[in-house]
Amino acid sequence: MDPQEELRQLFADNYQKILSYALRRCSSPDAADDLVGDVFLTAWRRIDDVRAIENPLPWLYGVAGNVLRNQRRSNVRQLNVKAKMRQNIVSEPSFVDDELDTSELMEALSQLPFDDQEILRLCTWESLSHKEIAVVLECSSNAVGLRIHRAKAKLRNLLKSDKLRPQIDIEEKKAGLS
Amino acid sequence: MNNQNGENEDVLLAKLLQANPVSDVSVRSAHDSAAQAQLEEILMSSRNEPINIGAYPDNHHDLKDRQKVAYRQPSRSPWFMAAAASLVLLLVTSAVLFWPNSTEPALAAVQSAAAEVQGAESGKVITTLEVSDGEFSEAVEVEILFNGQDIAVKPLPNQELGLDEFEVRLIDGVSYLKEGEQWQSVELPDFLASEASKAMTEMLNPTTVLDVVDVISDVETVGKQEIAGVETDHYRSVVALADIDVDSLNFLLNQQSGLSTVLGGESASIKQSDLPAVDGEITIDINIDDDGLMRKISFAGSPEFEGESINVDAEIVFSDLNNDIAIDAPEASETLDLLGSFEESDNRVDI
Numbered sequence: 001m002d003p004q005e006e007l008r009q010l011f012a013d014n015y016q017k018i019l020s021y022a023l024r025r026c027s028s029p030d031a032a033d034d035l036v037g038d039v040f041l042t043a044w045r046r047i048d049d050v051r052a053i054e055n056p057l058p059w060l061y062g063v064a065g066n067v068l069r070n071q072r073r074s075n076v077r078q079l080n081v082k083a084k085m086r087q088n089i090v091s092e093p094s095f096v097d098d099e100l101d102t103s104e105l106m107e108a109l110s111q112l113p114f115d116d117q118e119i120l121r122l123c124t125w126e127s128l129s130h131k132e133i134a135v136v137l138e139c140s141s142n143a144v145g146l147r148i149h150r151a152k153a154k155l156r157n158l159l160k161s162d163k164l165r166p167q168i169d170i171e172e173k174k175a176g177l178s
Numbered sequence: 179m180n181n182q183n184g185e186n187e188d189v190l191l192a193k194l195l196q197a198n199p200v201s202d203v204s205v206r207s208a209h210d211s212a213a214q215a216q217l218e219e220i221l222m223s224s225r226n227e228p229i230n231i232g233a234y235p236d237n238h239h240d241l242k243d244r245q246k247v248a249y250r251q252p253s254r255s256p257w258f259m260a261a262a263a264s265l266v267l268l269l270v271t272s273a274v275l276f277w278p279n280s281t282e283p284a285l286a287a288v289q290s291a292a293a294e295v296q297g298a299e300s301g302k303v304i305t306t307l308e309v310s311d312g313e314f315s316e317a318v319e320v321e322i323l324f325n326g327q328d329i330a331v332k333p334l335p336n337q338e339l340g341l342d343e344f345e346v347r348l349i350d351g352v353s354y355l356k357e358g359e360q361w362q363s364v365e366l367p368d369f370l371a372s373e374a375s376k377a378m379t380e381m382l383n384p385t386t387v388l389d390v391v392d393v394i395s396d397v398e399t400v401g402k403q404e405i406a407g408v409e410t411d412h413y414r415s416v417v418a419l420a421d422i423d424v425d426s427l428n429f430l431l432n433q434q435s436g437l438s439t440v441l442g443g444e445s446a447s448i449k450q451s452d453l454p455a456v457d458g459e460i461t462i463d464i465n466i467d468d469d470g471l472m473r474k475i476s477f478a479g480s481p482e483f484e485g486e487s488i489n490v491d492a493e494i495v496f497s498d499l500n501n502d503i504a505i506d507a508p509e510a511s512e513t514l515d516l517l518g519s520f521e522e523s524d525n526r527v528d529i
Contacts (some may be wrong), residue, residue, distance in 0.1 A: 004221055011217050015208035023200045041220050102197045109194070113310050113489075124195040137283065143317060150308065150491065152190055 003047045010043055010050065014057055021064055021110055038067045059134035061126065065118055065136060106161070108158040116151035123148055185263035238267050284397040288413050291472035295496055300325040300503040308491040325503040327351075349507050361513040365454040403465055405473045417460045460490070472496055475489070 001009075018039055022032035041062050043050050053059050109117055115137075122128045122136060130144040137144065210385060240277070301324060308317040323330045331346040347357035351366045396415055419452040458481035465474040476493040507513075 003225065008217065009220060011213075012208045015213055016202055016205055019205045019213075020200045020202045024198070024207060033212075037216055037220065040217070041223065044220050044223065045225050047225065102193075105193055107199055115310070120191070120194060124191050125198040125200075139317070140319075143319065146306070147317065152188070156190060 001051075006047055006051055007040070010047075010056060015040075015062055017057060018040075018060055018064060021061060022125060024121065025068060035064055035067055039063045055132070056057050058128065058132040061122065061128070061136065062136040071116065104159065108155055109159055112151065112154055116147070116154055119144065119147050120151050120155065130155055194239055212361070241425065245311055273402050284399045284413050287466055287470070287473075288397050291464070291466040294470060295472045295499060298499040300501060301499040302497045302503065306491075306495075307477055307491045308489075310489045311483050318362075323503050326504050328505045332507045347505060347507070352507070354508055354513065356508070360511075361508040363508075363513050363515050374444045397464075400463075405465045405467075406497070408473060410473050413464045413466070415462045415464075418458075418461060458487075471499055 015036070019032065019036050022035040022039075023029070026032040026035055039060055041057075043060065050056050050059065053098045109120065112120075119133060119137065120142075122133050128136065130148075131143045133144045137147075139147075208214075209216075261408040290503075296419055303322040303324070305320045305322065306317065318333065321332050323332075328349045329347070333344065345354075347356075349356040352363055354361055354363045356362075397413050398415070400412040401412050403410055460477050460481060463474075463476045463478070464472060468474050474493065474495045478491045480487050480489045482488075
């Protein structure tokens with residue numbers, strides 16, 4: 001197949017999922033768009049490799065995750081999803097609050113190391129299997145199980161402890177993202 | 179959620195799923211004009227330009243090549259973090275070295291179980307070490323087989339850092355090192371082989387870390403816990419790293435004859451000023467089965483190392499103790515004999 005057609009097909013099949021991934025992690029719609037652009041630009045330049053992959057979505061998530069890691073190193077502010085930024089392009093999510101406060105859960109999640117956050121998000125928000133996450137994070141499926149277990153333990157500990165940053169910090173952070 | 183391991187029953191993950199801030203179907207589609215404009219812009223660019231975002235996974239079908247791509251640069255060197263973690267574990271061992279022995283039943287059970295493992299002629303050990311600096315984490319899993327003085331160290335597949343390209347075996351005084359697909363062997367002269375073999379075995383065999391339980395004094399019984407399908411008694415001890423003193427560390431290091439061999443018979447002598455500033459606590463969990471054998475020992479904590487917090491999570495699982503463990507030399511046809519090659523070249527070294 002013509003490389004351009006291959007990329008068009010890849011884009012059509014995966015654009016929404018990659019955009020959703022980006023919006024869940026980036027600080028603005030523009031930053032999410034840039035991330036999507038970086039992912040598909042990488043795929044375009046490596047289209048010869050991509051065509052050999054049976055299920056390219058985890059590979060694309062892996063590219064996106066690595067771009068995010070690099071951006072974090074450049075002190076680009078991101079990862080805290082903000083409702084306001086999504087208003088123009090997504091509908092509001094329906095949160096279900098029982099006993100656990102969602103904002104508290106999200107705050108605790110944001111305080112985990114990046115890799116712990118990422119593995120929990122991949123298995124929930126991106127609904128990936130352990131095998132698919134192993135492709136994204138380039139590790140074994142067994143390691144994925146181990147890491148999820150540990151990330152959950154850290155998240156639980158954070159939620160149980162008083163280590164969550166004071167609410168005033170959260171408000172300040174939200175204001176900074178406005 | 180289509181997680182294969184039944185995680186959809188996990189309440190915490192279910193809550194996270196509910197907290198998903200963006201639904202896939204709620205975002206614009208690939209057919210949206212803005213999306214199509216972005217696609218056309220990408221298609222206009224050259225495919226041959228270097229990828230300058232500096233971060234992309236290689237083709238996951240080609241594991242060997244993929245692991246040679248250094249596309250992830252943690253904020254700290256993973257080797258630094260691994261070294262820090264190793265040092266912390268060593269310090270933990272030394273911190274409790276001179277604690278008085280106790281006749282408490284829990285302590286006696288732990289010490290006896292450790293002695294059983296250290297006295298075993300053969301066995302299998304899976305060691306997992308995870309360290310993080312608060313932002314990035316690295317995990318290493320290694321399988322170690324030992325049978326007498328023979329030992330095989332093999333990182334488990336698909337690991338970060340390309341570690342699974344390396345494998346070490348020590349059999350009858352001959353060292354075998356595998357890098358990629360190539361084995362290399364070194365057979366030391368008899369007068370060196372015995373001591374070198376002993377030193378390597380001591381350094382590579384993780385049962386040496388069990389020296390720590392010889393001197394733990396405050397073990398508490400936690401309860402029952404299942405480890406790999408076996409019910410065990412669970413014990414715990416907490417070590418304060420501030421209790422470390424340099425004398426106990428030197429004593430511990432010099433207990434290991436392997437280190438003395440490496441140092442050419444000299445004793446290790448670390449000065450107090452050489453020690454990094456370490457603070458915090460490490461929790462040691464120990465599991466012992468009904469036969470009195472240690473099944474698992476783990477170390478966890480977030481000690482401060484030179485003023486920065488490093489998370490350490492290490493786990494050592496023992497199995498097949500005193501069972502028949504086969505450690506075979508690689509096929510001769512796959513092995514390059516380094517000293518043999520050296521002799522064949524009339525001891526000339528071309529630089």
